[in-house]
Amino acid sequence: xxxxxxxxxxxxxxxxxxxxxxxxxxxxxxxxxxxxxxxxxxxxxxxxxxxxxxxxxxxxxxxxxxxxxxxxxxxxxxxxxxxxxxxxxxxxxxxxxxxxxxxxxxxxxxxxxxxxxxxxxxxxxxxxxxxxxxxxxxxxxxxxxxxxxxxxxxxxxxxxxxxxxx
Numbered sequence: 173x174x175x176x177x178x179x180x181x182x183x184x185x186x187x188x189x190x191x192x193x194x195x196x197x198x199x200x201x202x203x204x205x206x207x208x209x210x211x212x213x214x215x216x217x218x219x220x221x222x223x224x225x226x227x228x229x230x231x232x233x234x235x236x237x238x239x240x241x242x243x244x245x246x247x248x249x250x251x252x253x254x255x256x257x258x259x260x261x262x263x264x265x266x267x268x269x270x271x272x273x274x275x276x277x278x279x280x281x282x283x284x285x286x287x288x289x290x291x292x293x294x295x296x297x298x299x300x301x302x303x304x305x306x307x308x309x310x311x312x313x314x315x316x317x318x319x320x321x322x323x324x325x326x327x328x329x330x331x332x333x334x335x336x337x338x
Contacts, residue, residue: 176277179273180275181273182255183267183268183270185267186321188259191256193318194248197286197290198242201241201245204238210297213292213293213295214289215233215234241286243282245286245289248279251275251283275325287318
C-alpha cells in the first residue's frame with residue numbers, strides 16, 4: 173500500500189457481492205449483444221438526430237469503448253481479489269467484518285466508470301430512468317447501494333486530495 177492509495181472500509185460480504193457484479197458485467201460485455209438495451213445504454217448515440225451518422229459512429233467505436241470497459245472492470249476485479257470466501261460457510265460476524273479495500277489512486281477513474289456503468293445496466297434492467305424513481309419491492313436496493321458506494325469512493329478521493337494539499 174502506498175500513500176497514494178485510496179482506502180475504503182468494506183464488509184467482506186459486500187466485497188464478495190461487488191466482485192460478482194463485476195464478473196457479471198464483464199460477461200455481459202464479453203458476450204455482447206448489440207441489440208441488448210443495457211449494452212446500448214453503455215454506448216449512447218453520438219448523433220441522436222441523425223440515424224445513419226449514429227449507426228456509423230457506433231459501428232466504429234462501440235467495440236473499443238466496450239473493450240475499454242472490460243479492461244477497467246478487470247482492474248476493479250483485481251483490487252477486489254482479497255474479498256473471496258465461501259459465503260455459505262461465513263458466520264454473520266465474519267460476513268459483516270470490515271476490511272480495507274485498497275484502490276490505487278491511478279485506478280480510481282476505472283472504479284468510478286465501472287461502478288457507474290454497472291448502475292446503468294441495472295437501471296436499464298429495472299426500467300429506472302431517473303434518480304427519483306423508487307420501487308417499494310426492493311428491486312432498486314442494489315442500484316441505490318452502488319450509488320452509495322460511488323459516493324464513498326468520491327469522498328475518499330476528495331479526502332486523499334485534501335491530505336496531499338491539492
